[in-house]
Amino acid sequence: MGMLHNLADLIKIKKDKMTILVLGLNNSGKSSIINHFKKSSEQTSIVVPTVGFMVEQFYSMSGVSIKAIDMSGATRYRNLWEHQFKNCHGIIYVIDSSDRMRFVVVKDELDLVLQHPDLCNRIVPILFYGNKMDMEDSLSSVKIAAALRLENIKEKPWHICSSSAVSGEGLGEGVQWLIQQMRFAMLNNKNAAKSRSKHSK
Amino acid sequence: MAGAPNWLHVDTEDESPSPHLTTLSSCMALSDVQCDGYVRLLAADISLDDDAEEPSATLKVFRGLKLKQEQPLPGIPTAIESLYIDETEPKTPVIAVAIAESVLFYRHLKPYFKYTIPALESEDLELEVWRKLPVMKSSSHPALLDSLRNIDHSKLSRKSQRLLQMSEEEREDFIATHKDSPVGRVGSIVAMCCLKRISSDANPPSHLVLATDSGHILILEPQGFNLVFQGRTCDDETAVPSLISVQGTFETDFCIVVATRNGGVYLLRKTQSEGQEIFKLGIPLTGVLLLPIDQTIIASTMDNRYMCYSKRGKLLHQVQLADLPVCLLPLPMIHLGLTLVAIALRGGVVKFYLQRYLVDEFSLDETVDAMVYGRMGMEDHVLTLVTQSGKIVVKILRRVSRFEPKLGDMGSKRSGSDHKSIADASILDKPKKSSIFVEQAAREKQQAKSTYGSFQVELWRLRHTAARATIDAINSSESTISGDLTHAPVKLSAEVCGSGPAFRLYLTVQNLSTFKMASNLVVLLHADRRHYTIPQTLARLPSVLPGVPLRVDFEVVAVLDPMDKLPPASLTPDNSLIRVMLMKAGQAKPLIAAAVSMPQSEAAF
Numbered sequence: 001m002g003m004l005h006n007l008a009d010l011i012k013i014k015k016d017k018m019t020i021l022v023l024g025l026n027n028s029g030k031s032s033i034i035n036h037f038k039k040s041s042e043q044t045s046i047v048v049p050t051v052g053f054m055v056e057q058f059y060s061m062s063g064v065s066i067k068a069i070d071m072s073g074a075t076r077y078r079n080l081w082e083h084q085f086k087n088c089h090g091i092i093y094v095i096d097s098s099d100r101m102r103f104v105v106v107k108d109e110l111d112l113v114l115q116h117p118d119l120c121n122r123i124v125p126i127l128f129y130g131n132k133m134d135m136e137d138s139l140s141s142v143k144i145a146a147a148l149r150l151e152n153i154k155e156k157p158w159h160i161c162s163s164s165a166v167s168g169e170g171l172g173e174g175v176q177w178l179i180q181q182m183r184f185a186m187l188n189n190k191n192a193a194k195s196r197s198k199h200s201k
Numbered sequence: 202m203a204g205a206p207n208w209l210h211v212d213t214e215d216e217s218p219s220p221h222l223t224t225l226s227s228c229m230a231l232s233d234v235q236c237d238g239y240v241r242l243l244a245a246d247i248s249l250d251d252d253a254e255e256p257s258a259t260l261k262v263f264r265g266l267k268l269k270q271e272q273p274l275p276g277i278p279t280a281i282e283s284l285y286i287d288e289t290e291p292k293t294p295v296i297a298v299a300i301a302e303s304v305l306f307y308r309h310l311k312p313y314f315k316y317t318i319p320a321l322e323s324e325d326l327e328l329e330v331w332r333k334l335p336v337m338k339s340s341s342h343p344a345l346l347d348s349l350r351n352i353d354h355s356k357l358s359r360k361s362q363r364l365l366q367m368s369e370e371e372r373e374d375f376i377a378t379h380k381d382s383p384v385g386r387v388g389s390i391v392a393m394c395c396l397k398r399i400s401s402d403a404n405p406p407s408h409l410v411l412a413t414d415s416g417h418i419l420i421l422e423p424q425g426f427n428l429v430f431q432g433r434t435c436d437d438e439t440a441v442p443s444l445i446s447v448q449g450t451f452e453t454d455f456c457i458v459v460a461t462r463n464g465g466v467y468l469l470r471k472t473q474s475e476g477q478e479i480f481k482l483g484i485p486l487t488g489v490l491l492l493p494i495d496q497t498i499i500a501s502t503m504d505n506r507y508m509c510y511s512k513r514g515k516l517l518h519q520v521q522l523a524d525l526p527v528c529l530l531p532l533p534m535i536h537l538g539l540t541l542v543a544i545a546l547r548g549g550v551v552k553f554y555l556q557r558y559l560v561d562e563f564s565l566d567e568t569v570d571a572m573v574y575g576r577m578g579m580e581d582h583v584l585t586l587v588t589q590s591g592k593i594v595v596k597i598l599r600r601v602s603r604f605e606p607k608l609g610d611m612g613s614k615r616s617g618s619d620h621k622s623i624a625d626a627s628i629l630d631k632p633k634k635s636s637i638f639v640e641q642a643a644r645e646k647q648q649a650k651s652t653y654g655s656f657q658v659e660l661w662r663l664r665h666t667a668a669r670a671t672i673d674a675i676n677s678s679e680s681t682i683s684g685d686l687t688h689a690p691v692k693l694s695a696e697v698c699g700s701g702p703a704f705r706l707y708l709t710v711q712n713l714s715t716f717k718m719a720s721n722l723v724v725l726l727h728a729d730r731r732h733y734t735i736p737q738t739l740a741r742l743p744s745v746l747p748g749v750p751l752r753v754d755f756e757v758v759a760v761l762d763p764m765d766k767l768p769p770a771s772l773t774p775d776n777s778l779i780r781v782m783l784m785k786a787g788q789a790k791p792l793i794a795a796a797v798s799m800p801q802s803e804a805a806f
Contacts, residue, residue: 027238027579075581076536078600101265101578104209105597112601137267147212 018182019067021084023113024094025106026073029131032165033094034058034070037175052077053084061172064179068092078109085118090182091126092174095144097162098135103147110148114156123188125181126153127174128160134167157181207561207602208584211595213266220266221591223247226528227392229573229585232283232294234262234310240576241269242585243296245278260298262310265578266593270310276300280393284407286423292404295423302387304409306423316426320385321415324352327361328384335380339373358386388413392445394457396420400450408451412442418457418469418476432474434459434467446491446498456512458498460489466500468512479514488529492540495556499542501526507544507554518557524548530572534582534598541604543584545569551586558606565594682713683783683792689717691745693783693793701802702759708781709752712745720744721786726755728779732772733799734758735779741786759802768802777801 022030031047037058050072060066069084071077091113095106114120128150130141141162145151150158159177163170213220228245235241242263249256258277262270280299285292296307306314330345337345349361357365360379367375392412397405408429409421416437420430429451434440440461449455449471457469459476464485467476482502490499497517498510507526508519524546532541532553541561542554549565551572567588577583582598645652683691690713698705706726712719722742726735735757745751757779761768777799782791 025579075600099265099579101211101595102580102597104211105580108209108599 017065017067019088020090021088022068022070022092024073028094028096029165030070030094034068036168082116085116090178094129094131096132097130097138097144098132107148123185126156126158127178130162131165133162134164207599208596220593222587222593223591224571224587226571227280228278229571230281230283231575231577236291279390282395284395285404287406299390299393301389320387323358323384323386331384334376358384388415391442394445394447396447396451398451410447412445414441416440432469434476444489446489448491448493458491460486480510487526490531501529528572532574555604555606560604689714689719691719695797702761704757706755706757709750710745711750712747714747718744723784725782732760
C-alpha cells in the first residue's frame with residue numbers, strides 16, 4: 001500500500017512544475033546556462049546582461065517541466081533575489097571560476113542567501129556550477145568548494161560541478177542531480193505534512 | 202550590522218608570483234583598456250632601488266590581481282589618468298601619463314601622442330648670457346655665470362641651472378653642445394586631474410586639468426590638444442601647486458581647488474582664472490579634496506588633522522587624527538547617495554568619514570601609501586590599497602553595507618573627549634556681524650576699563666541686594682515653611698472662611714520631615730485690636746507627626762463701628778492682616794511668621 005502511494009506521489013510530481021532559482025554574480029553565465037537548456041529553436045545567439053529577472057520554461061532530459069527564474073546578478077538587482085526564495089524548490093548558483101578576485105563576493109552573497117529566513121529552515125537543494133571551465137585561469141571545482149567553504153553547508157544537500165555554458169559541458173549532469181534532490185525534498189515535505197496532520201488528529 | 206565588516210577582503214595569499222607595486226595614489230588608475238567590460242588596474246611602478254643608476258618607472262596593467270602587461274615609461278610620472286576623448290563607439294579609453302613637462306597619451310597601451318606644455322618666457326639677461334657664452338673666451342665665463350646667479354634660480358631654464366652646477370672642465374663641452382638649443386623655461390606638471398566635458402551617461406569625454414610648478418593651471422582638450430583654459434594659482438610666484446581636485450563639468454561650470462606646497466588652498470572657477478585664496482595653513486597638506494555634493498573642501502594636514510572647509514573658507518569641522526594622514530581618497534557611493542572620505546594613517550589604519558562622523562575603519566599591517574577606488578573587474582565598489590612594502594590589498598564593499606553617521610558619532614564620543622571638544626569649538630553658532638555689533642565692539646574696545654568697572658559695580662550691588670533679602674527672609678522667618686535646621690521642617694497654611702464680621706481662620710500645620718516629630722509647638726495670632734477681635738489668640742498644639750496634617754481653627758471677629766455698622770476708617774486692604782506665628786516653646790524666635798490677609802467684612806445687620 002505504501003509503495004503504491006509513493007508511486008502515485010512520484011507521478012503527481014511529474015505533473016507539477018518545479019521552480020528553480022538561478023543565482024550568481026553578474027557575468028557568471030546564468031543566462032547562458034539557461035539558454036543552453038532551452039530548445040535549439042528558442043535559443044538566442046547573443047546573451048545580454050539580464051535586467052531584473054527572466055522566467056524561462058523548459059523540459060529536462062527526463063521530461064520534467066522546469067520553470068527557471070533567471071535572476072540578474074548585477075549589484076543593484078541582487079536585492080530582488082530574496083523575493084523568490086519562498087516559492088522555489090531548488091537553487092542553481094553559478095560561479096565564474098576564472099574570476100578569483102570576486103570569490104569573496106560570491107561567498108558573501110551565498111551566506112546571505114543561506115541565512116535568509118525563507119530558506120534557512122527548508123530543505124532546498126543547491127547546485128553550484130563552476131562555470132567558464134574552458135578559461136585559462138579557471139579553478140577546479142574542488143578548489144572552488146574549498147575557497148567558498150562549502151563543507152560548512154550542513155542542512156542542505158549541495159553539489160558542485162564544473163561547467164561551460166559555451167559548449168554545454170557538465171550542465172546536464174548537474175541538473176539531473178538537482179531534479180533528483182528536489183524530488184526527495186518534496187517527498188519528505190509531503191510525508192512530514194502527512195505525519196503532522198495525523199498527529200493533529 | 203555590527204560585527205560583520207563592511208569590506209570584504211580579497212585573499213591574495215595563493216597568488217603567485219605575488220603582485221608588487223611601489224606607487225602613489227595619483228599614479229594609479231582604473232580603466233577598461235581592452236574595451237571588454239573588464240576594468241583593469243593601471244599603476245606606475247616606480248623603482249627607487251639604490252643600485253639602479255636612475256630611478257625608473259614602468260606602467261603595469263593588472264587583470265584582477267594578475268600582472269598582464271607592462272611597459273617602461275620614459276620618466277617618473279606624476280599622475281596617470283584614464284579618460285575618454287570622444288563619443289565614437291566603441292568607446293576607447295586613452296591613458297594619459299604626466300611626466301615632467303609633457304603628457305603622454307596611450308591608446309590600446311600603445312604610444313599615441315605626446316603633448317608638451319608651452320614654454321615660459323626667459324629672462325633677457327639669460328638670453329644675453331647664452332648669446333655671449335659660445336663666442337667669448339673661457340676666462341670671462343665666470344663673470345657671465347655670476348650674472349646668471351643673480352637671477353632667481355627657479356626662473357632660469359633647465360640648461361642654465363645645469364650649467365651653474367658644473368665644474369669648470371665640464372662647462373666647455375656643455376656650452377659647445379648646447380649653444381644652439383633654445384633657452385626655454387618649462388614648468389613641470391605637478392598634478393593632473395580629469396574634468397568631464399558634459400555630464401552625460403557613463404564615460405563622457407573629458408578634459409585634462411594640469412597644474413604646473415610655475416603656478417599655472419591649464420585645461421587641455423585631448424582631441425585637438427589645445428589649451429581651453431589657462432589660469433594661475435595666485436599672483437605670488439612662490440605658491441607652487443602640489444595637489445588639485447576638480448568638480449563640475451567643463452561646459453557648464455567647474456571648480457578647481459589647488460593646494461600649494463606652503464599650505465595655501467586656492468579656488469579657481471570657470472569665470473575666474475586667477476585663484477582666490479580660501480584658507481591658508483601654516484603646515485603642509487597631505488591631501489585635498491573637493492566633495493561633489495555638498496561642495497565642501499576636505500584637507501588633511503601634517504599635524505594630524507582632518508578638516509572640512511566651506512568654499513568661502515569657513516572651517517566647518519575638524520577631527521584630530523591619531524596619526525599622520527598619508528593619503529586621502531573620496532569614495533563616491535552613488536547607490537547610497539553619499540561620498541565617504543577614506544584617510545590612510547601612518548601605521549596602517551584606514552578610516553572612513555562621512556562628514557565629521559567616523560563610519561568605518563579597518564587596519565592593515567603596514568602604512569598604506571596609495572589607494573584607488575572605483576569599478577574594478579566586474580565589481581563596482583572596489584578599494585585597492587598599496588602598502589609601503591608594495592603589497593596590494595583589495596577590499597570589496599559588501600552589497601548590504603550601510604553607513605550611518607549615528608554609529609560613528611557614538612564611536613567618536615567613546616573614543617575621547619578631546620576629539621569632541623575640537624569638533625564643538627568649530628561649530629558654535631556665532632551671530633553675523635551687524636553694524637550694531639561692530640559699533641558695540643568698537644565702543645567696548647575704547648572704553649574697556651570703565652565698562653569693566655561699571656559692570657563690576659552693578660554686579661556687587663546685585664549681590665548685595667540678594668544677600669540682604671536673604672538675611673531679611675531668614676531673620677523674619679517670613680515664609681510658610683520653617684527654615685530652622687535643628688528642628689523638623691514644618692509647613693503652615695491658612696484658610697479664612699466666612700463673610701464677616703465673624704470669620705473662622707483655619708490653620709493647617711504639616712510636618713514635612715520623614716522621621717522627626719515636631720513637638721511643643723504654639724500658634725500665636727496677632728492683629729490690630731482696633732480692627733479685629735480674637736477671643737483666643739494662643740493655642741498650644743499637640744505633637745505633629747510626620748505626614749499627618751493638624752488642623753486648628755480660631756474665631757476672628759472684625760470690629761465694626763456700632764453707629765453706622767461700617768469698618769473703621771483706618772482699615773485698608775493693605776493692613777487688613779492677621780499675623781500668624783508658629784513658635785516652639787522656650788524659643789524667642791518664631792519658626793514661621795506668616796501674614797494672613799483678611800477679606801473685607803460684610804456689615805452685620
